[in-house]
Amino acid sequence: MKLKTLFLTLILLSYFINAQNQDAELLKAKEFFENAGVPGDKWVEGETLYPNIRPAKHFHSSMLYYPGTEELHEDEVRVTFMGSSYSPSQTQSGMSILVELGNGEKFVFDLGIGSLRNYNSFSIPFNTINHVFLTHLHMDHVSDLPYLMMFRPIQGGWTPLHVYGPSGSEPQYGTAHMMKHMMEMTAWHQDSFHSWPIGEGYETKVHEFDFMDEGGVAYEANGVKITHWPTSHTKDGATSYRLDWNGRSICYTGDNRPNSLTIKKCQNVDMLISEVQTATVSLSAQSLGMPPAMAAYTIDTSHSPGYGLGYILNEANPTVGVATHYGYDDIFINETVAQVRYHYKGAFAFGAPDLVTFNIHGDGKVWWREGVAGNSIQVPKPHMTSETITFPAPKHQVYDVINDTVEKNEIPMELWYPKGHMPQRVKEWPITKDLTLPNPWAPSKKN
Numbered sequence: 001m002k003l004k005t006l007f008l009t010l011i012l013l014s015y016f017i018n019a020q021n022q023d024a025e026l027l028k029a030k031e032f033f034e035n036a037g038v039p040g041d042k043w044v045e046g047e048t049l050y051p052n053i054r055p056a057k058h059f060h061s062s063m064l065y066y067p068g069t070e071e072l073h074e075d076e077v078r079v080t081f082m083g084s085s086y087s088p089s090q091t092q093s094g095m096s097i098l099v100e101l102g103n104g105e106k107f108v109f110d111l112g113i114g115s116l117r118n119y120n121s122f123s124i125p126f127n128t129i130n131h132v133f134l135t136h137l138h139m140d141h142v143s144d145l146p147y148l149m150m151f152r153p154i155q156g157g158w159t160p161l162h163v164y165g166p167s168g169s170e171p172q173y174g175t176a177h178m179m180k181h182m183m184e185m186t187a188w189h190q191d192s193f194h195s196w197p198i199g200e201g202y203e204t205k206v207h208e209f210d211f212m213d214e215g216g217v218a219y220e221a222n223g224v225k226i227t228h229w230p231t232s233h234t235k236d237g238a239t240s241y242r243l244d245w246n247g248r249s250i251c252y253t254g255d256n257r258p259n260s261l262t263i264k265k266c267q268n269v270d271m272l273i274s275e276v277q278t279a280t281v282s283l284s285a286q287s288l289g290m291p292p293a294m295a296a297y298t299i300d301t302s303h304s305p306g307y308g309l310g311y312i313l314n315e316a317n318p319t320v321g322v323a324t325h326y327g328y329d330d331i332f333i334n335e336t337v338a339q340v341r342y343h344y345k346g347a348f349a350f351g352a353p354d355l356v357t358f359n360i361h362g363d364g365k366v367w368w369r370e371g372v373a374g375n376s377i378q379v380p381k382p383h384m385t386s387e388t389i390t391f392p393a394p395k396h397q398v399y400d401v402i403n404d405t406v407e408k409n410e411i412p413m414e415l416w417y418p419k420g421h422m423p424q425r426v427k428e429w430p431i432t433k434d435l436t437l438p439n440p441w442a443p444s445k446k447n
């Protein structure tokens with residue numbers, strides 16, 4: 001009997017010890033998966049990315065950004081390079097940076113040649129672009145502006161567009177002068193489109209500020225503050241900007257020579273975006289077909305070589321330094337990085353080619369991804385959330401501005417439509433007053 005009890009006790013004890021061992025093993029395994037490979041505050045991982053370069057949990061993909069798949073968090077900022085170069089190519093447009101804030105507001109910095117196709121392909125309705133800030137008046141930074149001004153009302157932009165930019169050394173070199181003449185240049189376009197609802201869409205409001213103001217406020221509303229300072233680039237009137245919102249901060253220098261004011265104004269910002277050129281003038285001259293002397297003259301008077309950008313980034317210490325306005329050619333990329341790295345050891349990225357997208361999220365973490373866009377036409381639906389839409393009355397009918405002789409030369413529809421296919425012709429806007437109709441896209445409507 002005693003022996004049997006002892007035997008039973010031994011069996012129970014061995015089970016117990018075994019279970020304890022298994023628990024310890026499980027704990028060890030759990031601890032392994034929690035901590036192995038995770039630096040925490042025990043060590044530093046890598047040379048440049050630790051600890052602030054991190055994807056957010058809510059990203060649909062951590063490598064690619066698919067527009068329309070991610071709602072910005074309340075404290076988040078998304079920065080997309082809709083243009084990234086001075087010279088348009090298959091993959092790069094003239095400079096343009098879209099800044100989207102978690103409060104739903106959007107700000108555009110520069111609008112260079114070809115960049116609007118990227119706004120379309122990213123489904124950014126033109127009627128959500130209400131504030132455009134210009135760093136300077138070179139055409140690789142402003143030449144899509146007349147198109148935006150003219151087509152924005154067609155996508156429901158019936159309120160004035162606001163354009164901000166520097167004055168010049170004389171009035172004819174300022175933003176206001178350029179905008180006045182862009183409006184004049186587009187007189188034919190405007191009057192032709194005044195047969196459609198335009199409202200105040202062509203009453204562009206220009207906010208020209210003194211280019212010499214060091215830290216002047218270009219914009220301030222709803223907790224967003226955009227300040228500016230002068231910088232050296234080919235002629236008086238070039239400007240750099242800083243946007244502040246909700247503890248987030250982004251500097252964009254535009255084109256310039258390395259500038260001590262940028263170091264002062266952009267200390268510890270989340271993103272410091274600047275132009276960069278590769279300081280390999282004689283070599284790049286061979287590939288670009290530009291005499292080395294002319295390339296050297298252009299860079300040394302007007303632009304920032306990699307070494308200069310590295311110097312600025314090292315002194316300003318942003319979470320990430322971003323180089324743009326850059327012909328993203330494979331052969332020069334590593335050289336440019338090496339030049340930047342001569343002075344700067346922090347996180348570094350290219351704001352190129354087009355559509356590279358940065359998110360500033362959480363407590364100041366930054367991550368960047370390739371943006372994905374299709375090739376098909378994707379004119380986005382206008383952004384309209386109210387229950388009704390009020391169509392502004394057109395100024396005139398189409399055939400008010402086409403003379404009778406030209407109109408009579410039009411071939412009658414009956415001659416080209418197949419029998420039974422001819423729709424009722426819509427030749428006139430039906431009302432001379434504003435017209436309010438239910439909004440088929442109102443969030444309350446389910447379809």
Ligand SMILES: [Zn+2]
Nearest residue numbers: 086138140255
């Ligand atoms: Zn430029």
Ligand SMILES: [Zn+2]
Nearest residue numbers: 136138233255
């Ligand atoms: Zn320029």
